[in-house]
Amino acid sequence: MTELRRLPEGLVNRIAAGEVVERPAAAVKELVENAVDANARQIVITLHDGGKTLISVADDGHGMTAEELPLAVTRHVTSKLQGDDLTEIRWLGFRGEALPAIGAVSRLTVTSREIGADQAWMLEVEGGVSRLVVPAAFGSGTLIKVRDLFFATPARLKFMKTSRAEAMAITDVVNQLAMARPDITFTLKSDDRTRLHYDAAQGELMEARLNRLAEIMGRDFADNAITLETERDDVRLTGYASLPTLNRGNARLQFLFVNGRPVRDKLIFGALRAAYNDLLARDRHPLAALFVDLHPSSVDVNVHPAKAEVRFREPGMVRGLIVGALRHGLNAVGHRASxxxxxxxxxxxxxxxxxxxxxxxxxxxxxxxxxxxxxxxxxxxxxxxxxxxxxxxxxxxxxxxxxxxxxxxxxxxxxxxxxxxxxxxx
Ligand SMILES: Nc1ncnc2c1ncn2[C@@H]1O[C@H](COP(=O)(O)OP(=O)(O)OP(=O)(O)O)[C@@H](O)[C@H]1O
Ligand SMILES: [Mg+2]
Structure with missing residues (x-):
């Protein structure tokens, strides 16, 4: 008979890490989301070799105390989920998985100084093994460095793409988070070159959002988009979609954000196709950035290991709201060509x-x-x-x-x- 055995904790963590961080872009996403959750106003991301040898994320958020550092890298420890209600998720994070997962498969250092504290602290984790917390020199906020991602999981290391491809995937991730949060300044540097820099956009939300979208999706989009702003049964839809004359050969510039979280949900592609059905050839796709805000209990974000998908309690209603608003907006502009x-x-x-x-x-x-x-x-x-x-x-x-x-x-x-x-x- 084969022997049943409980796997050692380190191995369990590496297996779990494989789901949470399957490539450098996933690690960047988790770290930037943590910075956003920490109320950062400014986030600076630095890469070497497409993130394969170094990812560093610095933020000016609320930081952590010396006591919190070891907890932050322990599995299933989170400051975000209050109580045990998974229907009340108001942060980008909620599982207490990301930092321990990254620490299990890389050489991780977390340096942090809590707002108002007179001292920063640093904790190193290498292949899942934590060192002692030591004092460090650092301004305020948090600096996370991830070196040699997947050095502890050689199988995963073999499947890494080129530095260029990884850097592109990271650029996409940062762009999407930047679209969701125009109030935050984002900088992405890759091998000492600044790849992206977006200053915090001024003005009220819709205006700030449009300015940020113009920087990311191109000025054309901002100049040739209809504005959507509608609400039904506590579901609020805002955003922008291109005039039919501004279109592309693929759907890559169609973005959906649910409660500020970028998601790749089939729902948006279908809704856009339906709304532009009569206006565009089938192989052309409009550009869009749609923001759906609804009560956290009306959407399940715990359906995908990288939190990239969500499940709406009433998907038909959300889809109907999007299609209706798009059709209405497109009808209203009538003849206007881009x-x-x-x-x-x-x-x-x-x-x-x-x-x-x-x-x-x-x-x-x-x-x-x-x-x-x-x-x-x-x-x-x-x-x-x-x-x-x-x-x-x-x-x-x-x-x-x-x-x-x-x-x-x-x-x-x-x-x-x-x-x-x-x-x-x-
Ligand atoms: N940049 C940061 N600034 C301040 N606190 C942070 C930062 N990054 C992580 N933390 C703290 O460490 C904890 C663990 O982070 P981690 O990303 O592992 O889990 P999470 O964000 O709670 O959930 P998830 O696994 O879904 O991301 C957070 O709950 C938070 O308290
Ligand atoms: Mg997190």
Missing amino acids: TTVSQAALGAMQREAPGTFFAAPGAPNVSHQKGSGASEVSQGALMPTASPVAINEEIREGDVSDSFPLGAARGQLHDTYIVAQTADGL
Whole structure:
């Protein structure tokens, strides 16, 4: 008979760590979330080798005392979940898993000075083994350094991607948290180069949010987005979604935030598809950043090891609210085409001989380099007033002439004229 044995604690922790931190970006997400939960106004993230050899996160939040440091790196110890009600989660963290998980698979140092304390303290954890807390020189707040992530789990180490790929994933993570919190200054440095820097945005929330979104998703998005602000049964939806003329070939610039938490939920993709169904070719996707705020008991955030998904108690209602608000907003703007499409189209028409501008699918798009998620303006968007022939149909170069006698919409000029492509020209 095989022997049943209880696994040693160190191994249990390494196994659990595999779920919580499966790559450097996951560690960054946890550390930045902790800084946000600590009420930081400023968060500085530094990477070496895409976070593989060093991730450091410094914040100016409330910090920790010497007594709290060993607890912070102990599994299932948290200051965030008051009582034992998992339906009352008001922080980004709640499990007391992240720091111990990171400490189990790396060389971790936590240096912290509580607000008002006259001394900072430091604790080192290496492969799950904690040292003694020692005094340290540090301003106020918390500095976490993670060196040699996964050195203690060689199997995981083998599956790490290139430094470049890891740095890109980290950039995405930081961008999403920065979108959720325009009131916080974020800086991301990678191998001594500043990759991102967003100053805390001023003004009331919607304005601050739009400014932050403009920095991250591109100025085009801010200039060509409809504003959503609606409420039903204590569920509040705010945010921005692009005019149909500003769209992309993938859904990567569609973001959902639930109670300030960035989540990848299928619900948003479906809702956007439904709302833009009549306005966009099927292979084009609008840009959107939607913020749903509701009572914590109406959403379960404890459904995914990296807290990347949520489960709404009433998903149909939330989806309906999003689709309804989008449709309403899109109807209200009616003819308004994105400024960038109109101007880009005009400029190109002036520069180039007729017939050449719209020649190739996906080609000469206007892209703007500001921010990592530079937006792209493309053909294929169809405004509601355009000829109905292309609605609900996938528009592809080549099959235009047979299926669409009036041509396929390729752009809009002067906010009025639809430019359509037919077999023999524009
Ligand atoms: N940057 C920080 N500033 C102040 N306190 C912190 C910071 N990071 C961690 N802590 C403290 O350490 C505790 C443990 O952090 P950890 O991330 O492991 O768990 P958590 O945030 O409570 O839950 P989760 O595992 O869901 O993230 C926190 O509850 C908090 O009290
Ligand atoms: Mg945490």
